[in-house]
């Protein structure tokens with residue numbers, strides 16, 4: 533087999549076989565297929581797509597590029613949650629300690645920021661010393677003791693995703709349904725989990741902007757997970773507006789710390805509580821060997837009351853501290869967030885006139901945050917302190933005197949352009965807009 537022939541086949545719209553896909557992925561990890569050939573394949577997939585069968589083969593080749601975590605001897609249901617990515621989407625850092633406090637085990641392999649979307653690994657890396665490149669033995673220990681870990685792809689676990697993830701970011705091939713599905717599911721299937729809740733984002737700040745596309749991605753990932761023996765469901769949720777009250781790495785981490793102490797923005801609370809309820813339900817499904825059911829209002833409410841107990845009594849926050857310790861981070865910075873990175877330059881943003889915010893475009897906010905230094909853009913360095921605090925959201929009243937957001941950066945030359953981009957995504961109207969629906973639908977295995 534030759535890489536060039538496989539690339540040509542995909543470029544011409546053909547379907548690749550399992551062995552052809554495995555040849556390229558394996559060859560790339562062994563250094564026999566250079567990055568420029570893998571990049572060419574990614575572009576061909578971006579342009580011509582992949583069938584479900586090819587996507588399953590790609591996922592499986594990516595899992596096989598490294599080791600799968602051995603979690604069989606660890607007590608408790610192993611479950612994870614993964615989002616397809618958005619702006620201000622920080623739920624994993626709240627859910628993982630919460631689920632661990634409630635007795636579940638959450639081994640989470642997450643990613644860095646992709647394009648305008650933030651990445652959990654970047655957010656956690658703002659804790660001094662926090663390591664996201666632990667080896668399998670340390671990860672297993674962390675899972676056993678703290679009840680969860682959040683690690684990146686490594687040379688041991690899914691090195692293919694580590695490589696492809698960076699190449700997609702650099703070759704503008706991020707927004708491809710099969711590549712997103714294989715990237716996410718290969719990480720999840722390397723974790724040794726029993727069940728998985730996916731949060732598939734839709735809207736301007738998502739990788740799949742339209743509802744139909746998001747639904748297609750959700751169905752594909754549920755199918756991959758189920759076919760590989762993991763009980764999987766997907767929620768399709770809104771990403772037209774940034775989630776919560778902050779965008780940017782250390783700023784979002786601070787928001788997670790507040791949330792774990794019970795102080796949630798309403799949209800962040802609704803999404804987090806709903807995902808948590810579905811995770812608890814799936815853990816019951818796995819233990820009782822039944823099939824996932826639609827959660828009725830009462831069931832959602834019951835889980836919610838139980839969940840709040842673990843937040844109110846401090847158990848979830850205590851789990852975060854335990855994990856930060858286990859992953860070599862400075863837990864003092866979590867106990868006292870004033871020790872986390874903070875920007876040297878903060879600029880308030882004021883509305884040009886009085887009215888209600890009727891639109892806050894997540895993509896524009898994500899781009900503005902990247903310009904401030906929170907995303908990778910053209911080089912690999914990110915500023916952990918950069919980002920945006922959003923004081924008012926759609927539906928809130930603003931006036932021409934009081935700031936409704938603040939821009940944070942260590943490079944003041946970035947402020948002007950970032951403010952223009954941020955404001956390009958804001959609309960102010962005379963009338964309060966209708967409340968947005970946050971959770972569009974739940975996708976079950978067929």
Ligand code: URA
Pocket residue numbers: 615616617642643646711712713715716719739
């Ligand atoms: N999250 C991932 O892990 N991979 C993607 O491709 C997109 C979001």
